[in-house]
Amino acid sequence: MSKKIIDKINSGDFSRKELENIYSNAERLGHSDILAAAKDALKQIDTRSYSKRFIKPIRDKVQEIIHEIADSNNWAKWEDNNVGNGIKAGGAMLNGEELAEYYISYRHSSWKRASYLAVFQHDEESAVLYKVRTHDGEEIIVETSEKATELFSNAIKTT
Numbered sequence: 270m271s272k273k274i275i276d277k278i279n280s281g282d283f284s285r286k287e288l289e290n291i292y293s294n295a296e297r298l299g300h301s302d303i304l305a306a307a308k309d310a311l312k313q314i315d316t317r318s319y320s321k322r323f324i325k326p327i328r329d330k331v332q333e334i335i336h337e338i339a340d341s342n343n344w345a346k347w348e349d350n351n352v353g354n355g356i357k358a359g360g361a362m363l364n365g366e367e368l369a370e371y372y373i374s375y376r377h378s379s380w381k382r383a384s385y386l387a388v389f390q391h392d393e394e395s396a397v398l399y400k401v402r403t404h405d406g407e408e409i410i411v412e413t414s415e416k417a418t419e420l421f422s423n424a425i426k427t428t
Contacts, residue, residue, distance in 0.1 A: 331369035386421035
């Protein structure tokens with residue numbers, strides 16, 4: 270039965286709405302082969318709906334993680350930040366290199382470059398990772414928010 274449905278999906282027999290229903294049913298019933306075919310077909314039929322259903326939740330999750338980090342460490346509103354406060358969309362996300370990337374940055378007036386902490390996810394299947402760059406060092410990618418927080422905390426010390 271799955272093969273027949275997949276063949277019909279691949280031949281373009283279903284509308285976007287029908288594909289969304291097929292995807293939901295396959296997800297509920299655990300038919301991963303149908304899930305993959307329906308997801309690919311949805312991407313081809315309507316990239317906007319695809320993005321809304323699959324990409325936006327990932328970006329929202331990544332943005333929520335960086336907000337939690339910034340809020341729990343009082344890193345959202347520095348008085349002496351020379352690059353502007355707040356959570357920003359990363360350039361790698363804006364130019365399509367990363368599926369999702371949001372960051373916070375800090376630059377003291379005595380530094381030439383800013384330090385930043387970014388949360389990113391490369392694609393739909395990859396894990397969330399963290400990038401930290403110090404104002405005087407190189408970029409480091411780590412797997413946990415705890416390690417990223419520690420590195421960034423050390424990077425922004427001005428004493």
